Amino acid sequence: MEKITKILVANRGEIALRIMKTCKKLGISTVAIYSEADKSAPFVKFADQSVLIGPPPSSESYLKQDEIIEVAKNLNVDGIHPGYGFLSENSSFAQKVIEAGIKFIGPSGKSIEIMGDKLSAKKAVLAYDIPMVPGLNEEVTDVDKAKKVANQIGYPILIKAAAGGGGKGMRIVENDSEFENQMKRAVSEAKNAFGNGAVFIEKYITEPRHIEIQILADQHGNVVHLFERDCSIQRRHQKVIEEAPSSVLSEKLRAEMGKAACDVARSCDYYGAGTVEFIYENDSFYFLEMNTRLQVEHPVTELITGLDLVEQQIKIAEGEKLSFAQEDLKINGHAIEIRVYAEDPTNDFLPDIGTVDVYSIPTGDHVRVDDALEQHMEIPIFYDPMIAKLIVHDSTREKAIQRMIEAIEDYNIVGVKTTLPFCDFALKHESFRSGKYDTRFVKLYFSDPKVLDPSLEMLDAALATVALLEKKDKINDYYLPSAPTNWVSNR
Numbered sequence: 416m417e418k419i420t421k422i423l424v425a426n427r428g429e430i431a432l433r434i435m436k437t438c439k440k441l442g443i444s445t446v447a448i449y450s451e452a453d454k455s456a457p458f459v460k461f462a463d464q465s466v467l468i469g470p471p472p473s474s475e476s477y478l479k480q481d482e483i484i485e486v487a488k489n490l491n492v493d494g495i496h497p498g499y500g501f502l503s504e505n506s507s508f509a510q511k512v513i514e515a516g517i518k519f520i521g522p523s524g525k526s527i528e529i530m531g532d533k534l535s536a537k538k539a540v541l542a543y544d545i546p547m548v549p550g551l552n553e554e555v556t557d558v559d560k561a562k563k564v565a566n567q568i569g570y571p572i573l574i575k576a577a578a579g580g581g582g583k584g585m586r587i588v589e590n591d592s593e594f595e596n597q598m599k600r601a602v603s604e605a606k607n608a609f610g611n612g613a614v615f616i617e618k619y620i621t622e623p624r625h626i627e628i629q630i631l632a633d634q635h636g637n638v639v640h641l642f643e644r645d646c647s648i649q650r651r652h653q654k655v656i657e658e659a660p661s662s663v664l665s666e667k668l669r670a671e672m673g674k675a676a677c678d679v680a681r682s683c684d685y686y687g688a689g690t691v692e693f694i695y696e697n698d699s700f701y702f703l704e705m706n707t708r709l710q711v712e713h714p715v716t717e718l719i720t721g722l723d724l725v726e727q728q729i730k731i732a733e734g735e736k737l738s739f740a741q742e743d744l745k746i747n748g749h750a751i752e753i754r755v756y757a758e759d760p761t762n763d764f765l766p767d768i769g770t771v772d773v774y775s776i777p778t779g780d781h782v783r784v785d786d787a788l789e790q791h792m793e794i795p796i797f798y799d800p801m802i803a804k805l806i807v808h809d810s811t812r813e814k815a816i817q818r819m820i821e822a823i824e825d826y827n828i829v830g831v832k833t834t835l836p837f838c839d840f841a842l843k844h845e846s847f848r849s850g851k852y853d854t855r856f857v858k859l860y861f862s863d864p865k866v867l868d869p870s871l872e873m874l875d876a877a878l879a880t881v882a883l884l885e886k887k888d889k890i891n892d893y894y895l896p897s898a899p900t901n902w903v904s905n906r
Contacts, residue, residue, distance in 0.1 A: 550617025582652030
């Protein structure tokens with residue numbers, strides 16, 4: 416077994432820094448790659464070595480596969496960690512890394528490829544009798560045939576991009592009359608977003624919970640699950656609040672979902688850390704997809720299990736067997752994570768830009784902040800708007816909620832709008848407190864931004880709109896329709 420001594424982190428921001436901290440704990444030296452926009456970022460200064468990889472746009476820096484691998488070879492790197500987003504689920508990159516004689520800290524390119532397409536993923540898991548949402552699990556090409564299936568399973572139905580994520584290429588269809596138009600729109604959106612117009616249809620679950628299972632698998636055939644995360648508080652089909660464990664799962668259902676998740680991993684000969692996502696409704700669950708990487712919300716799993724998932728990823732990449740079995744794993748207390756996005760929740764969560772004039776994070780026992788921010792730092796507009804994650808842990812769900820509310824109060828960010836006020840609102844809402852919420856939370860309870868600021872007057876709103884339009888113009892200067900962006904790519 417060959418130990419990894421030097422890791423290049425092919426990412427940026429908070430996840431790059433978080434990976435490097437585990438590397439430092441393990442005595443592994445680190446290499447940061449960075450764009451011109453990130454030259455002064457904390458993760459760049461934290462790394463043992465840092466290399467400029469290109470201009471700010473991700474297509475000219477963090478997505479440059481060959482250049483990244485060349486840097487790794489020149490610096491005698493023996494492991495590359497992709498984090499999440501960017502190249503983390505790119506099968507060709509994983510294969511190139513391996514062919515260069517460098518360990519890819521993630522699954523094989525084959526596993527990434529199988530699970531990267533929702534249709535091929537569905538085909539792979541069929542042999543394991545895993546519950547699937549009723550629908551047509553093949554590419555839709557014949558509209559009339561698709562309509563017949565839609566009528567069989569009953570409206571509403573969902574048209575989904577096979578290669579997609581983040582809500583792109585997804586359309587809800589209520590009846591026959593709008594089917595064809597919505598399908599055309601879904602195909603067009605999928606082509607623009609992913610370069611692949613393949614779509615399929617499935618029954619639309621009207622009151623869905625988004626529950627996912629964290630798995631770990633080594634290269635010797637051992638697979639375990641690390642319980643679930645409930646990620647149902649979302650906007651634009653993207654997660655904002657995550658908690659572990661879920662408030663709705665019985666021990667029996669938890670075990671069933673865990674087994675199903677492990678079987679999904681087995682279906683594609685998976686190794687590494689991965690997440691199997693399910694839709695849950697009325698004590699039934701259905702396979703959604705597998706994310707073949709570390710998840711944004713992995714800290715909540717770390718806090719209820721006591722495991723460092725990045726450390727586990729590195730050990731698996733080195734060829735180690737898992738040092739524990741399923742029966743060794745127990746849930747300890749309750750953890751909640753909120754994603755701190757540079758967005759204005761009072762204006763449809765539009766990304767916000769600017770300089771962080773004041774930055775002060777909450778501290779204390781059982782409070783964790785994963786960030787890569789400093790006071791007076793400018794938020795780059797080229798990348799995902801998530802700037803930090805706030806995570807808390809306590810003995811019960813009720814105590815964890817209260818601890819998170821207090822932590823939000825102690826989190827001071829001045830200079831950009833953030834999702835902190837929305838998260839505070841959600842955590843205090845009866846729907847969340849009772850545990851009886853689903854993915855429709857924003858639609859049902861957050862239609863009026865005045866719930867965050869009841870004193871908001873028309874003049875204030877007008878002034879805010881003017882300021883917002885100025886920022887939007889600046890954003891649009893960078894985000895032309897043809898320009899690639901990662902601002903909403905991380906699920």
